[in-house]
Amino acid sequence: MYAMSLAQIGYFVNIRELARASGVSTATVSRALNDRAEVSEATRERIRRLATELGYAPNEPARTLVRRRSDTIGLIWDSGQEARGQHNPFLLGLLSAVRTALSEADYHLMLLTTPAAEEADGSYLQAVRRHNLEGVIVLTTPPDDRCLRVLAASNVPCAGIDTGFTGPRTVRVSSDNAAGAEAAVDHLYGLGHRRIATVTGPLHLPPAAERLAGYRRACERLGLAVPPEYVTEGDFFLASGETAARKLLDLAQPPTAIFAAGDQMAIGAMHVAADAGLSVPRDLAVVGFDDIDASALVRPSLTTVAQDQRALGEAAVTALRGLLDAGPGKTKLEAEPRIIPTRLLVRGSSRPRA
Amino acid sequence: MYAMSLAQIGYFVNIRELARASGVSTATVSRALNDRAEVSEATRERIRRLATELGYAPNEPARTLVRRRSDTIGLIWDSGQEARGQHNPFLLGLLSAVRTALSEADYHLMLLTTPAAEEADGSYLQAVRRHNLEGVIVLTTPPDDRCLRVLAASNVPCAGIDTGFTGPRTVRVSSDNAAGAEAAVDHLYGLGHRRIATVTGPLHLPPAAERLAGYRRACERLGLAVPPEYVTEGDFFLASGETAARKLLDLAQPPTAIFAAGDQMAIGAMHVAADAGLSVPRDLAVVGFDDIDASALVRPSLTTVAQDQRALGEAAVTALRGLLDAGPGKTKLEAEPRIIPTRLLVRGSSRPRA
DNA sequence: CTGTTAGCGCGTTCAC
DNA sequence: GTGAACGCGCTAACAG
Numbered sequence: 001m002y003a004m005s006l007a008q009i010g011y012f013v014n015i016r017e018l019a020r021a022s023g024v025s026t027a028t029v030s031r032a033l034n035d036r037a038e039v040s041e042a043t044r045e046r047i048r049r050l051a052t053e054l055g056y057a058p059n060e061p062a063r064t065l066v067r068r069r070s071d072t073i074g075l076i077w078d079s080g081q082e083a084r085g086q087h088n089p090f091l092l093g094l095l096s097a098v099r100t101a102l103s104e105a106d107y108h109l110m111l112l113t114t115p116a117a118e119e120a121d122g123s124y125l126q127a128v129r130r131h132n133l134e135g136v137i138v139l140t141t142p143p144d145d146r147c148l149r150v151l152a153a154s155n156v157p158c159a160g161i162d163t164g165f166t167g168p169r170t171v172r173v174s175s176d177n178a179a180g181a182e183a184a185v186d187h188l189y190g191l192g193h194r195r196i197a198t199v200t201g202p203l204h205l206p207p208a209a210e211r212l213a214g215y216r217r218a219c220e221r222l223g224l225a226v227p228p229e230y231v232t233e234g235d236f237f238l239a240s241g242e243t244a245a246r247k248l249l250d251l252a253q254p255p256t257a258i259f260a261a262g263d264q265m266a267i268g269a270m271h272v273a274a275d276a277g278l279s280v281p282r283d284l285a286v287v288g289f290d291d292i293d294a295s296a297l298v299r300p301s302l303t304t305v306a307q308d309q310r311a312l313g314e315a316a317v318t319a320l321r322g323l324l325d326a327g328p329g330k331t332k333l334e335a336e337p338r339i340i341p342t343r344l345l346v347r348g349s350s351r352p353r354a
Numbered sequence: 355m356y357a358m359s360l361a362q363i364g365y366f367v368n369i370r371e372l373a374r375a376s377g378v379s380t381a382t383v384s385r386a387l388n389d390r391a392e393v394s395e396a397t398r399e400r401i402r403r404l405a406t407e408l409g410y411a412p413n414e415p416a417r418t419l420v421r422r423r424s425d426t427i428g429l430i431w432d433s434g435q436e437a438r439g440q441h442n443p444f445l446l447g448l449l450s451a452v453r454t455a456l457s458e459a460d461y462h463l464m465l466l467t468t469p470a471a472e473e474a475d476g477s478y479l480q481a482v483r484r485h486n487l488e489g490v491i492v493l494t495t496p497p498d499d500r501c502l503r504v505l506a507a508s509n510v511p512c513a514g515i516d517t518g519f520t521g522p523r524t525v526r527v528s529s530d531n532a533a534g535a536e537a538a539v540d541h542l543y544g545l546g547h548r549r550i551a552t553v554t555g556p557l558h559l560p561p562a563a564e565r566l567a568g569y570r571r572a573c574e575r576l577g578l579a580v581p582p583e584y585v586t587e588g589d590f591f592l593a594s595g596e597t598a599a600r601k602l603l604d605l606a607q608p609p610t611a612i613f614a615a616g617d618q619m620a621i622g623a624m625h626v627a628a629d630a631g632l633s634v635p636r637d638l639a640v641v642g643f644d645d646i647d648a649s650a651l652v653r654p655s656l657t658t659v660a661q662d663q664r665a666l667g668e669a670a671v672t673a674l675r676g677l678l679d680a681g682p683g684k685t686k687l688e689a690e691p692r693i694i695p696t697r698l699l700v701r702g703s704s705r706p707r708a
Numbered sequence: 709c710t711g712t713t714a715g716c717g718c719g720t721t722c723a724c
Numbered sequence: 725g726t727g728a729a730c731g732c733g734c735t736a737a738c739a740g
Contacts, residue, residue: 294647421720
């Protein structure tokens with residue numbers, strides 16, 4: 001309590017004072033606090049107690065300097081979407097999961113900033129070196145980010161969630177997009193639907209391509225025909241879902257169900273159906289992907305393939321730690337992607353037809 | 355280009371090598387790179403060029419150690435909501451804004467982790483000292499967080515967005531909740547509504563209390579009666595909005611319009627109205643607060659009082675920098691809150707009655 | 709088991 | 725205008 005008041009007025013103890021107070025050398029204090037084996041249990045305990053009593057906190061910059069490691073991980077997330085005013089609704093969940101997992105592993109987290117447009121190709125790499133970062137976690141960033149490519153090409157350990165980049169010490173973590181899409185189609189098929197169309201995301205993005213592949217695979221397995229006009233490309237946003245749905249419903253043989261690769265597009269499809277006087281799910285069933293907040297709030301609520309943000313975040317941290325522990329030599333880990341299962345949430349937009 | 359390849363194989367230049375390469379002492383290099391006046395323009399330019407060429411990056415831990423300042427800000431956000439699986443939809447916008455504003459001011463950002471439950475009351479404070487953080491930004495954290503109270507009570511500069519804590523070097527930034535609520539009521543009044551009820555948030559939270567105050571003030575100014583049963587307390591989540599709306603619509607004199615202090619509750623009210631066979635906005639107008647993503651996606655789309663996340667984030671950074679520049683002496687700044695205007699987004703749930 | 713010593717990379721005195 | 729020397733707080737090597 002005495003110590004707390006000291007700390008509150010801005011007085012901090014350093015290792016030297018702690019040593020003086022406990023009657024040993026700074027080296028012993030350091031050993032005790034860092035759980036080195038060569039300290040007697042008695043002195044360790046004494047130092048420990050005194051440390052908390054005096055409110056001692058190690059100076060991390062100093063530790064980093066001498067140990068040559070910071071126990072700090074950098075975090076990068078997509079700012080391209082932000083620029084367009086579009087926030088990826090997953091980011092927050094991923095961020096929380098990553099933060100929690102990292103702190104449980106005793107790593108600190110530093111938020112890296114996307115560089116200004118100029119020729120700052122190496123700025124992520126520079127940041128890593130400036131701060132002695134051990135590795136970087138990248139959240140849903142477009143693979144065409146030059147600055148990021150430079151980073152991935154370096155020997156800095158990187159774990160990416162839903163990213164497409166590769167490099168010597170890179171791991172990718174992502175949801176099982178294909179299986180999720182398959183589950184969605186299976187679900188609709190089980191409901192009796194035989195004319196199932198899809199609205200995809202931008203097909204140059206891996207998740208979008210994988211979801212389409214899953215859709216195709218399920219249709220093939222189930223013996224469903226997929227006329228070319230049943231596959232329409234969107235951009236994950238609302239308007240593109242509306243446009244696509246309008247096109248699909250205008251077909252001579254309109255689908256009775258739509259699987260959209262993103263929830264916003266799925267919601268757009270529901271709007272169009274309502275405007276056309278169709279009842280969801282009776283006249284048209286809709287399944288989305290992602291489980292954004294809005295999916296539970298719209299009416300009817302949206303059946304969707306939910307991603308497990310928590311598991312994704314934890315997997316990214318685990319993967320990164322794997323890279324860190326393996327050391328610079330082991331480049332074999334690169335290709336080993338981490339796939340996280342999805343979960344189908346059946347809601348109002350696809351309840352069994354009466 | 356040559357330098358880049360060196361950096362990519364993990365070879366880093368430090369100030370000593372830079373000095374050798376440019377034929378001066380490390381002192382001169384330091385002066386040149388830190389824009390000290392005592393260096394000749396010629397050598398400064400030469401050193402600069404060589405630095406970028408060789409991919410030199412200063413070692414921040416070392417700089418922090420010797421300068422006794424880290425240029426780093428800590429970031430804390432509410433994890434209570436996360437634990438309950440409820441993400442505050444604003445967080446992401448605030449985070450981006452804070453990150454951008456901070457990096458423009460040449461500060462680095464460190465994510466702090468909420469401590470495990472144990473008796474870690476001082477852990478934020480400890481983190482600040484460990485990393486030599488200059489200050490902390492707190493995003494929407496409940497004011498009853500003990501760990502946070504210890505931090506706020508210290509002399510660490512803190513800027514909080516939508517938080518209720520106070521301390522010797524603390525600034526609070528928040529939306530103009532009262533004015534926003536007033537604008538919502540004015541809007542409904544302008545549409546011809548005279549029986550306007552409200553669903554509040556938990557009234558122990560400042561934003562909830564302020565929005566209710568604004569509602570009351572507007573009603574008073576407009577000469578509208580506010581029977582006690584027109585004010586129902588919710589918790590910002592969907593279900594509470596539904597419950598409240600049911601109660602309101604069951605009244606002998608049901609309101610023709612509802613102002614909900616949060617969008618989720620407003621959407622809940624719309625659900626209840628629909629279930630009761632009422633048409634929104636014809637039979638019941640609804641206005642929310644926050645402008646969460648879902649508000650633009652539901653049907654009818656939700657009229658809402660939008661918070662300016664960008665401005666909030668920037669204001670927090672500005673306020674914090676004010677505290678930092680003022681130094682430990684100036685405790686006067688504490689009480690000066692930053693109020694950010696809101697914006698009424700008129701959408702389908704309150705379009706003029708036919 | 710413990711103490712002494714030597715830097716980690718940098719900014720900052722002092723001299724010149 | 726520039727260089728040499730020192731030390732920030734801490735850990736690691738080496739003695740004892």
